[in-house]
Structures are given as structure tokens and as C-alpha cells.
Amino acid sequence: MKNLLSILISVIVFYIFFIVFVKSTHFNEEQVYFEYKQEGLSQLADSLVAKKIIYEKTSFLLLTKALKVQDKIKAGRFLVKRKTSVLDIIRMLRNNRQATVKLVLNKVRTKGELAKLIAKAFDKDSTAVVAYLSSNDSLQAFDTDTTQLFTLLIPNTYEYYWSSSMTQILSKLQKAQINFWSQNNRIQKAASKGMSQNQIYTLASIVEEETNFDSDKSLIASVYQNRLNKQMPLQACPTIKYAMQDFTITRIYEKYLSNASPYNTYRIKGLPPGPICTPAGKTIDLVLDAPKTDYIYFVAKADFSGYHHFSNNYDEHDRYAKEYQKKLDAYQAKKAMEHSRNNK
Numbered sequence: 446m447k448n449l450l451s452i453l454i455s456v457i458v459f460y461i462f463f464i465v466f467v468k469s470t471h472f473n474e475e476q477v478y479f480e481y482k483q484e485g486l487s488q489l490a491d492s493l494v495a496k497k498i499i500y501e502k503t504s505f506l507l508l509t510k511a512l513k514v515q516d517k518i519k520a521g522r523f524l525v526k527r528k529t530s531v532l533d534i535i536r537m538l539r540n541n542r543q544a545t546v547k548l549v550l551n552k553v554r555t556k557g558e559l560a561k562l563i564a565k566a567f568d569k570d571s572t573a574v575v576a577y578l579s580s581n582d583s584l585q586a587f588d589t590d591t592t593q594l595f596t597l598l599i600p601n602t603y604e605y606y607w608s609s610s611m612t613q614i615l616s617k618l619q620k621a622q623i624n625f626w627s628q629n630n631r632i633q634k635a636a637s638k639g640m641s642q643n644q645i646y647t648l649a650s651i652v653e654e655e656t657n658f659d660s661d662k663s664l665i666a667s668v669y670q671n672r673l674n675k676q677m678p679l680q681a682c683p684t685i686k687y688a689m690q691d692f693t694i695t696r697i698y699e700k701y702l703s704n705a706s707p708y709n710t711y712r713i714k715g716l717p718p719g720p721i722c723t724p725a726g727k728t729i730d731l732v733l734d735a736p737k738t739d740y741i742y743f744v745a746k747a748d749f750s751g752y753h754h755f756s757n758n759y760d761e762h763d764r765y766a767k768e769y770q771k772k773l774d775a776y777q778a779k780k781a782m783e784h785s786r787n788n789k
Contacts, residue, residue: 470497470498470499470525470526470527470528470529471497471500472496472497472498472527474527475526475527476524476525476526476527477496477497477498477524477525478522478523478524478525478544479492479493479496479498479522479523479525480521480522480523480568480607481518481519481520481521481522481523481538482520483520486506486509486514486515486518487502487506490502490505490506493505493534498525498534499531499534504531505531505535508531508532508535509535509538512535512536512539513539514535514538514539517538517539517540517541518538518539518541519541519543519608520608521541521543521544521606521607521608522543522544522546522606522607522608523537523538523542523543523544524544525537543606543607543608544607545604545605545606545607546566546567546604546605546606546607547566547602547603547604547605548562548563548566548567548602548603548604548605548614549562549602550562550598550599550600550601550602550603550618550723551600551723552600552653552722552723552724552725553595553598553722553723554687554692554721554722555690556575556578556579556591556594557571557575559574559578559598560574560575560578563611563614566605567605567607567608567609567614568607569611574611577611578591578594579591583611584615586612587615587616587619592718592719593643593719593720594719595646595650595719595720595722595723596622596642596643596646596647596719596720597615597618597619597622598618598622598723599618599621599622599625599723599726600723600724600725600726601621601726603617603618603621605617625726626642629730631729631730631733634733634734635733638670638733643719644716645729645732645733646720646724646729647716647717647719647720647721648666648669648670648716648732649666649720649724649728649729649731649732650720650721650722650723650724651669651679651681651683651684651717651721652665652666652669652724652728652731652732653722653724653725653728654683654686654721654722655681655682655683656751656752656753657751658751658752659727659731660752661751661752661753662728662731662732663731663734663735663736664735664736664738664740664743664753664755665743665753666731666732666735667735667736667737667738667740668738668740668741668742668743668755669681670735671738671739671740671741672741673715673716675741676714677714677741678710678711678712678713678714679710679714679715679716680710680711681710682697683721683722684708684709684710684711684717684721685697685701685702685704685709685710685711687706687708687717687721687722688704688706688708688709689701689704689706696773696777708721738755738757739757740755740756740757741756741757742755742756742757742758742759742761742762743755743756743762744762744765744766744769745769746765746769747765747768747769747771747772747773748772749772749776
């Protein structure tokens, strides 16, 4: 009887040792993610079994109870590599070794676009994110408001825990923004132009939308700074697109210029109330380092290269503008004819 009991105990001990220390995951991928949303360890165990991260539930629950995982575990996203043992998985949960997610922030134009990025990266409800980003009460902690929100954002790739709150997300972005402005004499350069950081950022957002070419960005920034100094309307086409919230517009017609939006820089002098997109850090620097010129006009070149002609007088600008309009009319007429022919 004693021998039988001894064998039984040995088998149990061996089984536990095998399951906990030797037996590993049995999924086919190199790694698998799982999420814990504080649904309880029993439900988590069911999920881990379904994902082939653990073989069975009982030993997992016994070990998590012995190691008091319930008192330590937090909501989050975790990464398990192939052949990870159950004990290592439990230690990961107990020590809250979460996987990180990346928020890739490039150019965004609206709070809705930003909310979608955040919702996708952190598995949040985009409607709730928009509500947070649209609340001055929420944004007050970051010394900003709904019109200046984008000034917190320096396009880059940011790493977070999946369970990060909106406060944690914006706090990290704000720290990156403060760090950006503290480098390369950026604050001093803005002051030398008689502009605040937010004003430089807003101007850079317009420049960002005007062209992809750095050489032109510097000169366009110079034009707009000259116009601001002369108290001339900026007459920036990207602000019309923003005012209309239609970023598919390829040509600004006269009828668009009567839009009553405060972002319409054809009607209202000075900068718009806030940024119209998130400009690249390089574009901000190009605005800060813009050369001094006497240019007050620019228009796209008629070869559709994306580059621009710059002028210091209206007559020259008008000549270039008419040349561009003529080429654009011909191009659009040709496209319309091809579309009509294809639909026959």
C-alpha cells in the first residue's frame, strides 16, 4: 500500500514538474499575443488553452494560486514566444512584463484620424477617444485645448503598454514635444521671428500641406512670414481644404473662398486658430530656418513637378499663375474627355 502511494505521489510530482517546467507552448507561430482584461484567471486560462499557449487549465490555476498571481496581475497585452514554459508565463503575468505596442504617428489632419490611430493601437473605442480629444477639460492637464491639440504631436514612432490610458498616451507625447523644442535652439529661433512655438507649429502645418519638397518648404515659409509681417492675408489653399474638411480637393475655386470658417485665410488675416495637420519635425525646422527673402507670392510650376515659382511682385506672379491655370485647364479637359470615352 505504501509503495502504491509512493508511486502515485511520484507520478503526480513528475506530472506537475513536466507540465510546469518542461512542457511548453504548442502553437505553430514563433510568437503569440494574448490580452488580459481583468476577466479573471479562470477565463484567462480557457483563452490560453484555446490559443495553445498552455495545455490544460488545472495546473495553471493551481500554480497561479500558489504564487498569488491574482494579487499582482494587471490588465494588459502579453507576448509569448514558442516553447515558453507555463512557469515562465505565470512569472510574466505576476511581474507584469507586458508587450509594448507602437503608435506610429505620421501626418494626421483631424481628431478623427488621430482617434482611429490610437483606437487601433490600444484596442480602444474610437468614439470614446474622439470624445476625450474633443474635451477641453481632458486636455487642460496638458496645457492645451481642442484647437491647439496637434501642437503636442511630433510625428514619430512611440512605444507604450497596450493598457495605457489616454492620460498616459498624451503625457508621453507631451514629454516628446517638450524634448523636441528644448533642442537645437528651437525656442530661441521662434522668439527671434517674433512667434511662439504654437505659431511656428501652425505655420509649419500649412507648409507641410503645400509641398513635399524641402527646398520649396523653406521658401514657402519665407513667403508666409513676409505676409504675416506685412499684415497681408496668407491666402493659403490648404486652409480652405481644412475649412471645408475635404482633403480630396485638387483645385481651389472662387466659390470656396467665401467659406465662413476661421481657418479660411483668404478672408481672415493672420494664422488660423490652430494647426491643420501634424507637420514633420523637419518641416518645423525648415520654418524656423527659413531664409529672409522679399517673396510674397508663389504658384505651382506648369510642368506639374510639384515645385513652385516665387515672386516679389504681382505682375510676375500673375504671369506664372495664368501659365499654370492654362496647363491645368488643358489637363483637366483631357481627363474629362478620357473619362467620357471610357464610359461609352
